[in-house]
Amino acid sequence: MLGALEASGQAGAVPEDVGQDMIFEAPVVGETPMPERINSGVLVPLFEEEGEARLILTRRSAGLRTHQGQVSFPGGRLNEGEDAVGAALRETFEEIGLDPALVTTVGWLRPLLTMVSASFILPVLGVLHGRPHYVVNPDEVERVFDVALSELAEPEVFHEERWRIPGRAVTTSEDGSFPVWFFDISGELIWGATARMLYELLNIVLLGKGA
Numbered sequence: 001m002l003g004a005l006e007a008s009g010q011a012g013a014v015p016e017d018v019g020q021d022m023i024f025e026a027p028v029v030g031e032t033p034m035p036e037r038i039n040s041g042v043l044v045p046l047f048e049e050e051g052e053a054r055l056i057l058t059r060r061s062a063g064l065r066t067h068q069g070q071v072s073f074p075g076g077r078l079n080e081g082e083d084a085v086g087a088a089l090r091e092t093f094e095e096i097g098l099d100p101a102l103v104t105t106v107g108w109l110r111p112l113l114t115m116v117s118a119s120f121i122l123p124v125l126g127v128l129h130g131r132p133h134y135v136v137n138p139d140e141v142e143r144v145f146d147v148a149l150s151e152l153a154e155p156e157v158f159h160e161e162r163w164r165i166p167g168r169a170v171t172t173s174e175d176g177s178f179p180v181w182f183f184d185i186s187g188e189l190i191w192g193a194t195a196r197m198l199y200e201l202l203n204i205v206l207l208g209k210g211a
Contacts, residue, residue, distance in 0.1 A: 040121045041084035042075025043092045044109065044197060047128035052148045053205065055198075056132075058096060059143040059188065071190045073123065073197065074098070074141075084108070084122035096144050097135025102128055109200050112193050123197050147186050153202055157185050 045056040059071050074092040078084065089100035109123040134144050151157065162177035181199050183190040190198065 039078045041087035042073040043088040054146045058141045088124040095140045
């Protein structure tokens, strides 16, 4: 199953048209100014166990400045001179102790721009050869856990809501609303940018196409 990920992109460099095909938490149109972009790299780590592809996620520490307590992929801002792959691997090691040498990067998901933190995220797909050992940094991560992609695809796990932002021109439909996706799994509610990445990943792996 993990072999299907190789068709999603090329790892190691950011595509030249990376800014032209973004997924937004709330798509902004018209005269609304875009927030300043902060380039970040996150790792979408997968491994296979008992014939099932499993995905590693974290719950962010309550002491962080943004997105406290939310479920996310490990990762963070790029240092000067660093690319998204390097940042994703470095931050993953700092957060959960995952050795970068154990990760084979196979591609990326489409970039996202978060509206709350103005973070321009480049999700890097990484495959491991088995279940890793974690060394969790409690200053950044409260919990690390993994779920099977097949579990994420269960109908009772996923639901969609339609949201609007008062005072902003946002649209993906005639009524001005946009979809917000949720996954309720392993005692966690996953939403926002992480849920959008999961949604695209499931489309690639299970349906052979992007979101």
